[in-house]
Amino acid sequence: MSHTGLTSGLPAWSTDPGELARVSVDRSGVAPDGLPDLVVFAQSVRDVRRTVSYAASRGVPVVPRGAGSGVAGGAVAGAGEIVLDLSGLDRIADLRPDDALAVVEPGVITADLDAAAHPHGLRYAPDPASAAFSTIGGNIATNAGGLRCVKYGVTRDAVLAVDAVLGDGSLVSTGRRTVKGVTGYDLTGLLVGSEGTLGVVVGATLRLSPLPTTTATAAAFFATADDAVAAVTSLQRRGLRPSTAELLDQATLRAIDDAQGTALHTRGEVFLLLQTDGYGAEAELAEAERLLRPSATHLETTTDPETAARLVAVRRAALPAVERYGRVLIEDIAVPRSRIAESITAVGDIARRTGVRIVVFAHAGDGNLHPIVVADSAPPERVDEAVAAIFEHALAVGGTLTGEHGVGTLKRPWLADELGEPVLDLHRRLKSVFDPAGILNPGKAIR
Amino acid sequence: MSHTGLTSGLPAWSTDPGELARVSVDRSGVAPDGLPDLVVFAQSVRDVRRTVSYAASRGVPVVPRGAGSGVAGGAVAGAGEIVLDLSGLDRIADLRPDDALAVVEPGVITADLDAAAHPHGLRYAPDPASAAFSTIGGNIATNAGGLRCVKYGVTRDAVLAVDAVLGDGSLVSTGRRTVKGVTGYDLTGLLVGSEGTLGVVVGATLRLSPLPTTTATAAAFFATADDAVAAVTSLQRRGLRPSTAELLDQATLRAIDDAQGTALHTRGEVFLLLQTDGYGAEAELAEAERLLRPSATHLETTTDPETAARLVAVRRAALPAVERYGRVLIEDIAVPRSRIAESITAVGDIARRTGVRIVVFAHAGDGNLHPIVVADSAPPERVDEAVAAIFEHALAVGGTLTGEHGVGTLKRPWLADELGEPVLDLHRRLKSVFDPAGILNPGKAIR
Numbered sequence: 001m002s003h004t005g006l007t008s009g010l011p012a013w014s015t016d017p018g019e020l021a022r023v024s025v026d027r028s029g030v031a032p033d034g035l036p037d038l039v040v041f042a043q044s045v046r047d048v049r050r051t052v053s054y055a056a057s058r059g060v061p062v063v064p065r066g067a068g069s070g071v072a073g074g075a076v077a078g079a080g081e082i083v084l085d086l087s088g089l090d091r092i093a094d095l096r097p098d099d100a101l102a103v104v105e106p107g108v109i110t111a112d113l114d115a116a117a118h119p120h121g122l123r124y125a126p127d128p129a130s131a132a133f134s135t136i137g138g139n140i141a142t143n144a145g146g147l148r149c150v151k152y153g154v155t156r157d158a159v160l161a162v163d164a165v166l167g168d169g170s171l172v173s174t175g176r177r178t179v180k181g182v183t184g185y186d187l188t189g190l191l192v193g194s195e196g197t198l199g200v201v202v203g204a205t206l207r208l209s210p211l212p213t214t215t216a217t218a219a220a221f222f223a224t225a226d227d228a229v230a231a232v233t234s235l236q237r238r239g240l241r242p243s244t245a246e247l248l249d250q251a252t253l254r255a256i257d258d259a260q261g262t263a264l265h266t267r268g269e270v271f272l273l274l275q276t277d278g279y280g281a282e283a284e285l286a287e288a289e290r291l292l293r294p295s296a297t298h299l300e301t302t303t304d305p306e307t308a309a310r311l312v313a314v315r316r317a318a319l320p321a322v323e324r325y326g327r328v329l330i331e332d333i334a335v336p337r338s339r340i341a342e343s344i345t346a347v348g349d350i351a352r353r354t355g356v357r358i359v360v361f362a363h364a365g366d367g368n369l370h371p372i373v374v375a376d377s378a379p380p381e382r383v384d385e386a387v388a389a390i391f392e393h394a395l396a397v398g399g400t401l402t403g404e405h406g407v408g409t410l411k412r413p414w415l416a417d418e419l420g421e422p423v424l425d426l427h428r429r430l431k432s433v434f435d436p437a438g439i440l441n442p443g444k445a446i447r
Numbered sequence: 448m449s450h451t452g453l454t455s456g457l458p459a460w461s462t463d464p465g466e467l468a469r470v471s472v473d474r475s476g477v478a479p480d481g482l483p484d485l486v487v488f489a490q491s492v493r494d495v496r497r498t499v500s501y502a503a504s505r506g507v508p509v510v511p512r513g514a515g516s517g518v519a520g521g522a523v524a525g526a527g528e529i530v531l532d533l534s535g536l537d538r539i540a541d542l543r544p545d546d547a548l549a550v551v552e553p554g555v556i557t558a559d560l561d562a563a564a565h566p567h568g569l570r571y572a573p574d575p576a577s578a579a580f581s582t583i584g585g586n587i588a589t590n591a592g593g594l595r596c597v598k599y600g601v602t603r604d605a606v607l608a609v610d611a612v613l614g615d616g617s618l619v620s621t622g623r624r625t626v627k628g629v630t631g632y633d634l635t636g637l638l639v640g641s642e643g644t645l646g647v648v649v650g651a652t653l654r655l656s657p658l659p660t661t662t663a664t665a666a667a668f669f670a671t672a673d674d675a676v677a678a679v680t681s682l683q684r685r686g687l688r689p690s691t692a693e694l695l696d697q698a699t700l701r702a703i704d705d706a707q708g709t710a711l712h713t714r715g716e717v718f719l720l721l722q723t724d725g726y727g728a729e730a731e732l733a734e735a736e737r738l739l740r741p742s743a744t745h746l747e748t749t750t751d752p753e754t755a756a757r758l759v760a761v762r763r764a765a766l767p768a769v770e771r772y773g774r775v776l777i778e779d780i781a782v783p784r785s786r787i788a789e790s791i792t793a794v795g796d797i798a799r800r801t802g803v804r805i806v807v808f809a810h811a812g813d814g815n816l817h818p819i820v821v822a823d824s825a826p827p828e829r830v831d832e833a834v835a836a837i838f839e840h841a842l843a844v845g846g847t848l849t850g851e852h853g854v855g856t857l858k859r860p861w862l863a864d865e866l867g868e869p870v871l872d873l874h875r876r877l878k879s880v881f882d883p884a885g886i887l888n889p890g891k892a893i894r
Contacts, residue, residue: 097684099783099785100784101783121684121685121686142629149627154627156636157600157604172869172870173867173870174870176781177783178781178782178783178814178815179784179813179815180592180596180781180813180814180847181781182590182640182847182850183847183848183854183862183866184854184862184865184870184874184892185637185640185641185645185874186590186633186640187873187877189603189636190633190636190637192633193632198632210683210684210687212686213686236547236657237544237568238660239657239658239659240657241657241725278686278688278727278731279687279723279727280725280726280727280731281727283726283730284725284726334623334625334626334627336543336624336625337545337546337547337626367625368626368627398623398624398625399624399625400623400625400627400628400629402628402629403625403627403629404627404629405629406629411630415630418630418631419630419631420620422617422619423619423631424631426619426634426880427631427634429880430632430634430877433873433880434873445631446632
C-alpha cells in the first residue's frame with residue numbers, strides 16, 4: 001500500500017527493502033509474513049502521533065520498535081504493517097538526584113541510563129541481560145526483569161509515569177513523580193508489559209535507586225538441582241535478600257567448558273552464583289556460606305571485585321557458549337519457588353525424551369527459568385514438541401509462560417491455557433478502550 | 448426499594464436501621480445521603496456473585512465493605528444502595544511457606560495474616576496504621592501503604608493474584624502464584640487501588656517476606672523541617688534503605704506532650720523515627736548516626752527491643768494525641784522527595800492563614816505527608832479552605848492528592864486537576880469494561 005498521505009512532511013522514513021527487512025524481525029527467530037510497507041523513524045512525539053493517527057484512519061497496523069532485541073516476536077512486522085521505530089527518541093530529558101528519578105524518551109539504551117545515574121550515586125535497578133543494547137521503551141513493553149530484580153524489582157516497579165500515544169493518536173500522561181500515589185487506576189502499570197498493544201510509550205519517569213555500598217559474591221556447585229534450590233530456599237527463609245541468585249545446569253556448564261577449555265562441570269551438576277549487597281552484604285554472605293557449606297560440592301566467596309568479576313563471568317559466558325551449538329530459542333517460564341528444582345529436572349527429561357538439546361539458566365530467587373532450546377539440534381517437529389512440553393509443565397505446576405520476555409507472537413498458542421477464555425476476552429475489551437481501531441501491534445501479546 | 452428478589456435464600460442480610468446506619472459510614476466522617484436499602488453479609492463467593500448480578504439486573508449500586516476503616520469515604524453508602532459486607536469471608540485458605548505466599552479471603556484482618564505468617568519466619572509486609580482492624584480486601588481496594596513500605600513496598604507489590612467478581616456478576620481470576628510473570632495485562636495491579644469500582648475482590652494470593660533478623664532504631668530531633676528532611680535525603684543518597692523514616696512536626700509533638708505530660712517539643716521542631724533492619728541493620732544505623740549527628744538537636748539510637756518500643760511509641764501516640772483536640776480529617780498527599788520540607792512548611796502556613804489546627808505526620812522516605820486537620824478547630828468554610836489549599840499545594844509541587852488512602856468521595860473534586868479530563872475519561876471507559884451497568888461503588892474513586 002502507498003502511504004504518501006503519511007510520509008509527506010515526515011522527516012525520516014524508508015521503504016528500502018534492506019531497511020524493511022532489518023526492522024521486520026527481532027531476536028526471536030520468528031519470520032515475518034512478507035516485508036512491512038514502511039518504516040517511520042520517529043524523531044518526535046508529533047511523528048508518533050501522526051503515524052498512529054494515520055494508521056487508525058486507514059486501519060493499518062503499527063508495530064512499535066525499539067532496539068529489536070525482544071526474544072518473543074513482539075516487534076516482528078510483516079506485509080501491510082508500518083514499523084514505528086522509536087530508537088531516535090533517545091534523550092535523557094531530566095535526571096533529578098534529589099528526587100531519585102529520571103525522565104527519559106523510549107529509545108534510551110537501558111545501560112546508558114544506568115551509567116548516567118552512577119555519578120550521582122544512583123543506578124537504574126532493572127538489568128535485563130540485554131541492557132547494553134535494549135531500550136527503555138522495549139523494557140517497558142515487556143516489563144523486563146534481570147539478574148538483580150529478585151531484590152530490586154522488575155521494570156514495572158521502576159516506572160512511575162508514562163506518556164503514551166493511544167490507538168486514536170491521542171497523547172495521555174499517566175502516573176506521577178512521587179514514589180507513592182493512588183489517585184486513579186494504575187494505568188502506568190497496565191501499560192507496562194502490554195507489548196505495545198495499548199499505547200506507544202513516548203516518555204517515562206523512572207525511579208532510580210542508590211548504588212549499593214558493598215557487594216559480596218559466592219560461587220557454589222551442588223550435586224543435584226534439589227540441593228541447589230534447597231540451598232537458595234534456606235537462604236531466603238533465613239531472611240537473606242540476595243541481589244542475584246543464578247543457577248546454571250550441568251549442560252550449560254559443559255557448554256561453557258567446551259567454549260573455554262575449563263572443567264566447571266566436574267565440580268557439580270548445578271552452579272549457583274549468589275550476590276548480596278548493601279550494608280549487610282558481608283554479614284549476609286557469611287550466613288549464606290554457613291548455609292551453603294554442608295550441601296555444596298564446591299564453594300568460593302569473595303568481596304574482592306576482581307575475583308567477583310571472574311565468578312560473574314561464568315554466568316555471563318553461558319549464553320554465548322550455548323549459542324555455539326546453533327540458533328537458540330530462549331524460553332522464559334516462571335514457577336512457584338517450591339517447584340524450581342522439579343522444573344529443572346522436568347526440562348532435562350523433556351530434552352532427553354525429544355532428543356532436543358536444551359540447557360537451563362534460572363533466576364532461582366524468583367522461580368524464573370530460561371530453558372535454552374537449541375533450535376537446530378533436532379527436527380522442527382521435535383523442537384515444537386519440546387517447547388510445548390515446557391509450557392505445559394510450567395502451567396501444570398502453577399507457573400506462567402513468561403516471566404520477563406513477554407508473549408509476543410511465540411507464546412500466543414498457550415495464552416488461553418494460562419489465562420482462560422473469560423480473562424482473555426476481558427483483555428480484548430480492555431484493548432478496545434485504548435485502541436478502538438485495533439491497529440496497535442495487533443496479534444501480539446493477546447489474541 | 449424492596450429487594451426480595453435478592454434476599455430470598457440469602458443466608459444473611461439486614462434492613463435493620465441500626466445495622467444500616469453502622470454499615471453506611473467509614474472513618475472519613477463523610478455523611479451518607481440517607482440510609483442504604485439493605486446490607487448483605489456475604490458468606491461465600493456465591494453470595495457476592497448473586498448480589499452483584501441482582502444489582503446489575505436492577506441497576507442498583509453496590510458498595511463493597513470490609514472493616515469500614517477507610518478514611519476517604521470509599522465505603523460510604525446512602526439511599527438506594529446495597530452494602531455488600533465482605534467481613535465474613537475471613538479465611539486464610541492457604542499459607543505456603545516454601546512459596547512465601549498466602550491465599551486469603553478479603554475479610555481477613557491484615558494483622559491476623561501477618562501473625563499467621565510469623566511462626567514460619569515470614570510476615571505480610573504492608574503495615575497500614577489500621578492493620579489491627581482493617582481487612583486485606585480494604586487494603587487492596589485502596590492500595591494501602593504503611594510505615595515500612597518505604598523499604599518493602601505497598602499493597603500492590605504484595606498482591607500476586609486476585610479473584611474478583613466483575614460488574615456483571617462474573618468471576619475472574621487474574622495474576623499467578625509466581626513472583627514474576629508477564630502473560631497478559633496487569634489486571635491484578637489494575638484491580639488493586641480501584642476502590643471497589645472495577646470488581647469486588649473475593650480472594651487474593653499475597654506475597655509473604657522473611658521476618659528481618661535484626662532491627663535498629665534511632666530517634667532524632669531537628670531544629671527545622673529542612674534539617675530533618677535533608678538528613679533523610681542524605682541517608683538515602685548514601686545507599687541506606689531505612690525500613691521506617693517517620694517525621695512528626697512540632698505541633699504533633701506538643702499534642703503528644705499535652706496528652707502524656709512529656710516535653711518532647713523542647714527537643715526540636717521536628718522528630719524523626721528511623722529504623723533499619725536485616726543483616727545490615729546495625730551497620731546502617733551506625734552510618735545513619737554519623738550522618739544525623741551534625742544536624743540533630745537530640746539523637747538516641749538502640750538495638751534493644753524495649754528501648755526501641757519506647758521510641759516507636761512516640762510515633763504511635765501521635766494520632767490519639769491529636770484526636771483529643773476533636774474529630775480529625777486525615778489527609779494524605781504525596782510529593783516528590785525534594786519537596787517534603789517545603790510541603791511541611793506550606794501546611795504550617797496554611798494552618799496559620801486559615802486558623803485551622805493542622806499537624807503533620809510524614810512518611811519521609813517516600814514523600815507521603817499526612818496533614819491531620821482538626822475538623823472542629825475552625826468554621827467549616829475555613830476547614831474546607833485549608834483542605835483545598837493543601838491539595839492545591841500538593842499538585843503545584845508535582846505531587847498527588849493521595850499517597851495511600853484513596854480518593855473515595857472526599858477527593859473527587861480535585862481529581863480532574865490531577866489526572867486531566869482525557870485521562871479521567873479513559874478511566875470511565877475502562878470502568879465500563881469491568882462494570883457495564885455502572886453499579887460497582889459508583890461515584891467513588893473516579894467521577
